[in-house]
Amino acid sequence: MIKSAIFDLDGTLLDRDQSVTLFIDRQYDRLVKYFSHIPKKKYISRFIELDDRGYVWKDKVYQQLCEEFHIDQITWEELLQDYIMEFKNHCVPFPNLFKMLDELKNNNLVLGIITNGKGQFQLDNIKALGIENYFDVILISEWEGLKKPDPLLFTRALEKLRVSANESIFMGDHPENDVKASKYVGMKGIWKKDFQWNHVDADHIIDDLGELPSIIAALNTQNTKCY
Template sequence: MIKAVLFDLDGTLLNRDASVELFIDAQYKHLHEYVGHIEKGEFTSRFIELDCRGYVWKDRVYQQLVKEFKIVGLTWEQLLQEYIDYFHQYCVPFPNLHEMLQSLVGQSISLGIISNGKGQFQMANIKALGIEHYFETILISETEGIKKPDPRIFEKALQQLDVPANACLFVGDHPDNDVKASRDVGMLGVWKKDSQWDEVVADYVVKDLMEVCIIIEELLD
């Protein structure tokens, strides 16, 4: 019987692609006097390219942008600090996020998050989505000193929820860090479908978050 569901954050609960576009658009407008010599679409597309969907921290991204676009009067440190301070204001949830979480809690399913990333930054994003109260455990790699796909971070979450691996689903968008890693420790791996990958070996595949509730209902029957 399934007793718990663990989630990745970026690309699973948080629509990071949409959030990044909103933030960069706002940053470009706010700092137009410094970056106005760059076409907005070029600035945005280059940020997204350098960012590699969040797998490159923004210190390197902004250093490269300042160098490539010859930005003066504004340092990469200032750009980075603005990202850290204000990104959470532009967080976009995937559809049906709250409805899914409410449904799972209503079925007495324990919930948790395992996210790679910076501790305070990711917590600010979780709070911006208004979902922190749903989760019994939230593990962020910087805070824990270990990151996915290291099995120890999955095992720690299971210990905190007090459930065995075979009674837990893990839902994530990354084929290796989320799906394969969770399956390797004995969980059922659910792939949140992402157009970046074609085929992923998973126990279940979902496009919409409410499909997680359907999986749970089937497994509880």
């Protein structure tokens, strides 16, 4: 019986690609007096390229941007601070996020998030999406001193939720950090499709968050038939 659903954040619940594009477009507009010598499209595309879908922290990104584009009227530290303060105002959820969470809660599942990243920054994004109160446990790598795919991070979440691995699913967009890592500790690994990969060894694959409740219901039906 599946009693718990645990999720990655970026690329799974939060549409990070769309959020980043929205943020950087508006950052350019807000700070245009410092960027007027740079074509807007060029600034946006280079930021997105350097960001590498969140795998490069923004101190490195802004240092590189300042160097390449000769930005000297504002410091990279100030740009980084702007990112930290403003990104949360541009968070875009994937479709059917709230519908899915409501259904899971109505089915009495306990819910968790495990995400890599900076503690307060990621918590601010969770709050900005309006989903914090759905979750019984939120583990963020900086605050936990562990980073996915470390299995201890997954077992810690299970312990806090008071469920066993075989009673839990984990859903994320990364084949190694999310799917493989959760399967390693005995959870059902569900892949939220991402264009970067063609084939992922997952227990289930979904395109839309709205598919998850029916997958869990099917797993519970299968488990019932096994007895």
